[in-house]
Amino acid sequence: MSFFALCWSLLDGLAVTLLLTAGGSLVAIGLAWIAGLGRLSTHRVVRATAAVYVEVFRGTSALVQLYWFFYALPLLGVHLSPLVTGVVVLGLNIGAYGAEVVRGAIVSIGSDQREAAVALNMTRRQQLWLVIVPQALLRMLPPAGNLLIELMKATALVSLITLSDLTFRGMILRAETLDTVQVFGLLLLIYFGIGQALIVGVRALERRVAGRWHMGRAT
Amino acid sequence: MKSEQQMVSMRGLEKSYGGVHVLQGIDLDVAPGEKLSVIGPSGSGKSTLLRILMTLEQPTKGFIEIEGEPLWDMRLNGRAIPADSKHLRRMRSKVGMVFQHFNLFPHMTVLRNVTSAPIHVLRISRDEAEARAHELLDKVGLGAKVDAYPSQLSGGQKQRVAIARALAMYPKIMLFDEVTSALDPELVGEVLGVLRELAHRTDMTMILVTHEIRFAREISDRVVFIDHGQIVEQGPPERIFAEPTETRTREFLKSILEA
Numbered sequence: 001m002s003f004f005a006l007c008w009s010l011l012d013g014l015a016v017t018l019l020l021t022a023g024g025s026l027v028a029i030g031l032a033w034i035a036g037l038g039r040l041s042t043h044r045v046v047r048a049t050a051a052v053y054v055e056v057f058r059g060t061s062a063l064v065q066l067y068w069f070f071y072a073l074p075l076l077g078v079h080l081s082p083l084v085t086g087v088v089v090l091g092l093n094i095g096a097y098g099a100e101v102v103r104g105a106i107v108s109i110g111s112d113q114r115e116a117a118v119a120l121n122m123t124r125r126q127q128l129w130l131v132i133v134p135q136a137l138l139r140m141l142p143p144a145g146n147l148l149i150e151l152m153k154a155t156a157l158v159s160l161i162t163l164s165d166l167t168f169r170g171m172i173l174r175a176e177t178l179d180t181v182q183v184f185g186l187l188l189l190i191y192f193g194i195g196q197a198l199i200v201g202v203r204a205l206e207r208r209v210a211g212r213w214h215m216g217r218a219t
Numbered sequence: 220m221k222s223e224q225q226m227v228s229m230r231g232l233e234k235s236y237g238g239v240h241v242l243q244g245i246d247l248d249v250a251p252g253e254k255l256s257v258i259g260p261s262g263s264g265k266s267t268l269l270r271i272l273m274t275l276e277q278p279t280k281g282f283i284e285i286e287g288e289p290l291w292d293m294r295l296n297g298r299a300i301p302a303d304s305k306h307l308r309r310m311r312s313k314v315g316m317v318f319q320h321f322n323l324f325p326h327m328t329v330l331r332n333v334t335s336a337p338i339h340v341l342r343i344s345r346d347e348a349e350a351r352a353h354e355l356l357d358k359v360g361l362g363a364k365v366d367a368y369p370s371q372l373s374g375g376q377k378q379r380v381a382i383a384r385a386l387a388m389y390p391k392i393m394l395f396d397e398v399t400s401a402l403d404p405e406l407v408g409e410v411l412g413v414l415r416e417l418a419h420r421t422d423m424t425m426i427l428v429t430h431e432i433r434f435a436r437e438i439s440d441r442v443v444f445i446d447h448g449q450i451v452e453q454g455p456p457e458r459i460f461a462e463p464t465e466t467r468t469r470e471f472l473k474s475i476l477e478a
Contacts, residue, residue, distance in 0.1 A: 112318065112320060112322045113322065113324065115273075115275050115318070115322060116318065116322035116323070116324070118273070118274065118275060118311070119273055119275070119311075119314075119315060119316040119318075119322075119385070120315075120335075120336035120340060120384070120385075120388060121308055121311045121312050121336065121340050121388065122336060122339065122340055123304075123308070123340075124304075126339050126340065130335055130339060131324055134326045135324075135325065135326050138326075212368075213325055213326050213368050213370065
């Protein structure tokens, strides 16, 4: 089989991987904000709920989470398609790490900024959304970029719950062609390529935000 | 016996962190429109006094009133209970503060630094807020810098923006916390120039914590010398600087003028 023929047969799988990455990221970003801000809430119940979520999904294996949602949840009466299961589990898992990124960036903004906002008589909500969050956003971007790549790589796990993503297609292709070195080599290259594209995207975003404030690259 | 309402009134104000007593019983009244300078060695509690007035810190003990209303307490059925956030925000609307390190918002242009609180807190229209911001920025000599970001300004320019930002909230009392201490010497003059204008042209109550002795002498109605969290001596600047009665005041003035 020629190199291009190999690539062609992987394309369908690539589409599934990209779909999972995009969907998972959206869920993860949403959960990261909710749980990250939740951990800073003044309400104890909200704080505790967010903390439990973060610890459970950070503290257990992503693969076992996937198995649980795919095999155990239907036994409890909840049926999700494999694709939805993949998106939800990846989102929940990376969202837990993302919550720490959100929280960390917010608490890293100096108290001088909060004090200036208090002196201007802003409410707590205004302090957060007008002053703290816009600055924290810049500090979130680099670690968020790392998590995005983690999520993209973790999509390979869904090949174990019957989804024909890039890795799953690769396995089939290898079985058909018996060309192990080339097929797995190609898989590595494709994942690497997606990762590089994500890094370039996040960097560009970072530069745009930082450049606008004339602050140089955030450190 | 007060013939007229004091703007600020403190009684027995104390503040301690752990075992350190930063303020040890401050009694101080500030009249409406008064320009008061607070001087004293570093660590004497001057800044803490301002921070408590701005409600950035809570006193350990004692009592403060602004325009006759308790700052950190509110009255409910004749009893004093700790202030809730609504009360604190109402009291804060009377007070503005300029910080030693400017504390500008780095992600906002100069114009937005000055307009964001008026728009969101005072809820005045954007057009009105911007018109007023332009006016204030012209007054502090930065009319041409409205679209710059703080990182593009010198220290003296940043501090003048911070002054305009605080003024845009129409405070009755302005607190200046060593506003020239973080500036390069050649930039101090431009900030003092703005303060001088404010002192002479407005009837705002001003409390300045400062090390600029000559400046304090020039613009203040009264000077208070604080050491170890206590008021050692106070009076009109001519007297405090020319003939201080307390040894500690004399020694402090000597040390600062020799430096």
